[in-house]
Amino acid sequence: MPKTSTGDDLDKIADVLLEFFDNKRVIEALDKVHKFGVSGWEKWWQVELALFLSHADEKIAEWDMEHPFDTDRRTKLAQTRISLDIGFRLKRYAKDHWYFVELKQADDYRVCIDRMCKDAKKVFSARIQSFDGLSVRYIACAGVFHGVGEKEVEDYLDEATDREDIELDGFYYENLCEGYKLLVF
Numbered sequence: 383m384p385k386t387s388t389g390d391d392l393d394k395i396a397d398v399l400l401e402f403f404d405n406k407r408v409i410e411a412l413d414k415v416h417k418f419g420v421s422g423w424e425k426w427w428q429v430e431l432a433l434f435l436s437h438a439d440e441k442i443a444e445w446d447m448e449h450p451f452d453t454d455r456r457t458k459l460a461q462t463r464i465s466l467d468i469g470f471r472l473k474r475y476a477k478d479h480w481y482f483v484e485l486k487q488a489d490d491y492r493v494c495i496d497r498m499c500k501d502a503k504k505v506f507s508a509r510i511q512s513f514d515g516l517s518v519r520y521i522a523c524a525g526v527f528h529g530v531g532e533k534e535v536e537d538y539l540d541e542a543t544d545r546e547d548i549e550l551d552g553f554y555y556e557n558l559c560e561g562y563k564l565l566v567f
Contacts, residue, residue, distance in 0.1 A: 391520035394472065395481050396554040396566045398441070399524055402434045409559045416528075416561040424487040427526070428467050431485070435470050445470040449482065451512050453504070464504055466521065479519040483566075486525040492538055494527040495565065499546040502567075506548070522566055529563040539565070 402408065408430060415423055428447065435445035448465040466482040484505045488494035502523050510518050532555055543550055553567040 391481065392522060392552055392554070392566065395483060395520065395522045395524075396556075398435075398438075398470065398481075399431075399483070399564060399566060400556060401438070401441075402431055403558045403564065405434070408434075412526075412559050412562055421489065422487075424485055427487060428485055431468055435468070441472060443471045443473045443475070443477075444480075446480075446516075449480075449512055449514075449516065451518075466505060469516070475519070476517075478517045480516050481519055482521045484521070484523045486523065487527070488525070489528050491527040491530050491535055491563070491565075492542075494525040495535070495538055495542045498523040498525045498565070498567070499542045499548055502548050503546055524564065524566045526558065526562055526564055528561055529557065535563070535565065539567070 403412075411426075411430075414420070432445060432447050435442045446469045448467065449469045450463060450465050453462055453464055467485045469480045469482040471477070471480045482505070484498075484501045486494055486497045486501060488497060505521050505523065512518075535555055539550075539553065542548075550567045553565060556564045558564050
């Protein structure tokens with residue numbers, strides 16, 4: 383995983399995501415998504431998160447969606463370019479050091495974790511610097527799924543990361559609202 387970070391970078395990303403989900407309008411929308419069985423709302427999440435970042439003036443200096451990166455050619459990936467879902471720079475951080483987050487959503491936690499791990503293989507292969515000269519401070523994957531117990535999620539996360547040969551710095555597993563959980567690694 384590319385990083386030139388201190389140990390609390392995952393904390394900072396999780397804090398921003400939890401602050402986003404601590405919005406009554408977002409939680410009401412998630413409740414309706416759950417009630418009406420809406421699936422495939424990942425793009426909605428990305429757009430809403432971008433809007434949130436654009437108004438988080440006290441914390442966020444800049445943000446971007448779908449920022450392009452070359453992949454590290456030493457990996458076995460066929461693709462040589464990727465775009466990371468959302469990126470942001472915190473205030474009082476170097477202008478070219480950004481946090482990036484790849485977003486995933488699925489009803490079933492196993493499907494979501496599997497998709498997050500497949501994305502992790504790709505996004506962790508991003509070169510440390512983008513086409514525009516932005517440097518990766520830290521890349522994380524975030525997933526939202528229907529809630530199950532922490533033990534089941536942790537056991538499956540261990541299994542999935544072992545299967546995909548991914549080493550994690552840690553993870554967050556938090557309740558969002560009735561029915562949904564957030565996992566960040």
